Ligand SMILES: Cc1nc(NNC(=O)[C@H](CC2CCCC2)CN(O)CO)c(F)c(N2CCN3CCOC[C@@H]3C2)n1
């Protein structure tokens with residue numbers, strides 16, 4: 001079972017490496033890893049389990065954060081609107097790839113954090129508001145999905161990790177809270 005002890009922290013070189021593609025269909029080891037990554041996220045969002053296992057809350061996780069330099073990410077974003085259960089996303093993506101993205105940009109109003117970063121880094125992380133992502137699932141099936149707003153932000157944060165990019169790389173140091181016109185602020 002994955003716990004915080006398995007998550008490497010900033011300064012560890014694996015967080016800055018470009019991760020390798022995995023064979024498709026994913027081998028048993030990579031399927032198991034994906035399941036454990038998704039379970040970690042679910043545990044981290046369960047008050048009892050998070051408390052018991054001392055987990056920080058997470059909606060996404062990338063294999064490099066476990067010192068595994070493979071292009072595997074997991075996302076577990078609960079739907080904010082109970083009427084629209086499909087508005088959440090819960091899946092493991094193998095070799096995810098952003099095929100296209102909107103010109104329109106967006107950011108989380110509260111900025112971003114990272115389970116591999118043990119400090120607050122204030123500032124807006126401006127990303128594409130909508131993305132089209134292709135990925136393979138645990139069975140090796142290819143998917144092509146369009147994501148927007150919160151789901152799009154989370155997946156971009158995770159895909160950044162498999163490319164060695166940290167969220168604060170996107171923050172304007174001179175003026176972290178500067179917002180260009182037209183950037184959608186997501187709360
Ligand atoms: C936005 C948010 N970021 C949380 N943490 N950071 C993370 O997930 C990092 C990845 C996210 C940082 C910004 C975009 C992606 C982890 N990362 O570093 C992976 O690369 C949260 F925990 C969280 N939520 C809201 C939903 N809530 C449902 C109930 O349970 C608690 C949960 C808390 N929202």
Ligand code: NI
Pocket residue numbers: 113114115116157161
């Ligand atoms: Ni992160």
